[in-house]
Amino acid sequence: MNKRLLVLLLMIISSIQFLNVYGVQRFPKPEFESGYMQPETLVPAARAGMLALMDVLVLVAALALVSWLVLKKRSRNLVFLVSVFSLAYFGFYRHGCICSIGALQNVTLAIFDNAYVIPLTAIAFFILPLIFTLFFGRTFCAGVCPFGAIQDLVSFKPLNPGTRLNTVLGLIPYIYLGLAVLYAATGTDFIICRYDPFVGIFRFDASFGMFIFAGTLLISGIFIARPYCRFLCPYGVLLNWISRFSWKHLTITPSVCIQCRLCEDSCPYDAIDMPVTDKNPENRSTTIRKLILICVLVPFFTMLGGYALSRLHETLAGVNGQVRLAKTLLGPLSIEQSESFEITAFKSSGKPVSQVYSEASQVLRQFYIGSWILGCFLGLVFGITLASRMITKYRSDYIPNKGTCFSCTRCVDYCPVKSDTVKSFSP
Amino acid sequence: MEEPENSSKINRRKFLSTGVRASVLIGIGGVAALVAKKAITGQTVWQLDPAKCIQCGRCATNCVLTPSAVKCVHVYAMCGYCDLCGGYFKPETKTLTTAAENQLCPTNAIKRKFIEDPFFEYTIDEPLCIGCGKCVKGCGSFGNGSLQLQVRHNICVNCNQCSIARNCPADAFSRVPLSQPYLLKQIAEEKKSPQSP
Known part of the structure; x- marks a missing residue:
């Protein structure tokens, strides 16, 4: 009798423990007499993992094809066709996820967060365009990126806003890249995905704000070609740097430049460098004065940027969930009064308040260091941009700027030089 | 050049x-x-942990898809087949009928079917479900918690960053391996039920 009671007691205790973890079994499952069969809870599977491999294969194939079309075939029409395919596949069929621009954040998070597991596809989408750019220029932008493709489709009447404005607006991607890396590294958010204008169009389901943003970009894209690529795209910054050292790159002329100036206005992206002849070189004293100015200004802007942003690190950290929770807990309302979902969730999680504070202060510390680095980086970029505008580079021919050129091959059609040496083309 | x-x-x-x-x-x-x-060589997918979920209703409004890819999933094995179902009826309901004013679900997505006295079966009409979690809250408060919110992978587009995860107050969303894509309480515990339909 005693033994049975003990067993019963043990069973009750163990069942209580079980209930604590897995819900409350208030009502026992009935025993049906009518022969009722309990239906099965369906758990539909996700898209097969093998199809992700197909995405990578399509990416490699498209990159290789566009690179070949740009460098060997030099055909605008074919590049355009491939870009339409990429828009259809990566954009509308794959709903714009995963893309190389966003994969940047996955890679950043994987570097800084040890707990994060990154899918190999994300690494492939980040790395492959960079490697192709290192060898063949920004052919990814020309015909593989769905963002570039959708903007290319609408650029009917491109106007040039002027080199100076282009340079200033061209600094925005650096800020965007820096913030994206900062927020991804601290595990706060993926801001590139959050403020992705075109993904809502690819899914035919955009929020109102994003729809307005995308509409603005596409309508302004009629006159300012590829506004996202040039003045926002953070991945474009990396491609820009890497493309400058590319092994081969699109050339306007298949053989020799005859200085006919026909291609001068052909580039909608202001990416053709005009000849600067060295007939009247600047005198030595001006050059030295400029050099000294650069040597002073660049470190000055670097430190200024770092200092300025480190002052703002609390503002930057304000969007972090842990920091926000800690702020709410420190706020005027007591935990009992507050009715926000965050507080409700916090209460039900049973976490001590002190842990929230220590986690938040740790995040703030990360943001302090991060904003110093980000500020220095932005200051450095600003200084270098300023310096590069002071330096005169001499060149004799019309050549595409290897950094900003998207390898779209529009200029190629303008070149009157038709050479048989197209096939034996070498850089 | x-x-x-x-x-x-x-x-x-x-x-x-x-x-x-x-x-x-x-x-x-x-x-x-x-x-x-x-x-990892495989893919990851987004899933929410019902143990952390507080049914705030943001799953219904924050998903990039309309209606949301988060749906209420009924784990029949946990269900008590109650007549007075906390997930089906509003708390102040007087008559236990399927009249619209009695129903907790704003979209009439839960179907109530008589089995035998006094048991009723509740099934989710998934195309109607918006993932608001009202029934999940009701079932968890008054019943067994057999109704649970889950990301439906046949609908989810698997965004790189889930926009619900970003706004989830309980931090219930996480990336889970493709081979174990559901975190249903009972099912996750037992691991007996089949993972594919």
Whole structure:
């Protein structure tokens, strides 16, 4: 009798423990007499993992094809066709996820967060365009990126806003890249995905704000070609740097430049460098004065940027969930009064308040260091941009700027030089 | 390009650019190697943990899809088949009928069917479900908690960053491996039920 009671007691205790973890079994499952069969809870599977491999294969194939079309075939029409395919596949069929621009954040998070597991596809989408750019220029932008493709489709009447404005607006991607890396590294958010204008169009389901943003970009894209690529795209910054050292790159002329100036206005992206002849070189004293100015200004802007942003690190950290929770807990309302979902969730999680504070202060510390680095980086970029505008580079021919050129091959059609040496083309 | 020189002769500019190119390649390779250690060959998908969920209703409004890819899933094995179902009826309901004013679900997505006295079966009409979690809250408060919110992977587009996860107050969303895509309480515990339909 005693033994049975003990067993019963043990069973009750163990069942209580079980209930604590897995819900409350208030009502026992009935025993049906009518022969009722309990239906099965369906758990539909996700898209097969093998199809992700197909995405990578399509990416490699498209990159290789566009690179070949740009460098060997030099055909605008074919590049355009491939870009339409990429828009259809990566954009509308794959709903714009995963893309190389966003994969940047996955890679950043994987570097800084040890707990994060990154899918190999994300690494492939980040790395492959960079490697192709290192060898063949920004052919990814020309015909593989769905963002570039959708903007290319609408650029009917491109106007040039002027080199100076282009340079200033061209600094925005650096800020965007820096913030994206900062927020991804601290595990706060993926801001590139959050403020992705075109993904809502690819899914035919955009929020109102994003729809307005995308509409603005596409309508302004009629006159300012590829506004996202040039003045926002953070991945474009990396491609820009890497493309400058590319092994081969699109050339306007298949053989020799005859200085006919026909291609001068052909580039909608202001990416053709005009000849600067060295007939009247600047005198030595001006050059030295400029050099000294650069040597002073660049470190000055670097430190200024770092200092300025480190002052703002609390503002930057304000969007972090842990920091926000800690702020709410420190706020005027007591935990009992507050009715926000965050507080409700916090209460039900049973976490001590002190842990929230220590986690938040740790995040703030990360943001302090991060904003110093980000500020220095932005200051450095600003200084270098300023310096590069002071330096005169001499060149004799019309050549595409290897950094900003998207390898779209529009200029190629303008070149009157038709050479048989197209096939034996070498850089 | 700009220097139509004899290409076999290596000049300074060429040497520098080759050197930079090689170092960039090494850099890319280094980053790849660094993250490849943490990589998994398979894919990950988003899923929410019902144990953490507080049924705030943001799943219904924050998903990039309309209606949301988060749906209420009924774990029949946990259900008590109650007549007075906390997930089906509003708390103040007087008559236990399927009249619209009695129903907790704003879209009439729960179907109530008589089985035998006094038991009723509740099924979710998933195309109607918006994932608001009202029934989940009711069932969890008054019943067994057999109604649970889950990301339906046949609907979810698997965004790189789930926009519900970003706004989830309980931090219930996480990336889970493709082979174990559901975190249903009972099912996750027992691991007996089939993972595919």
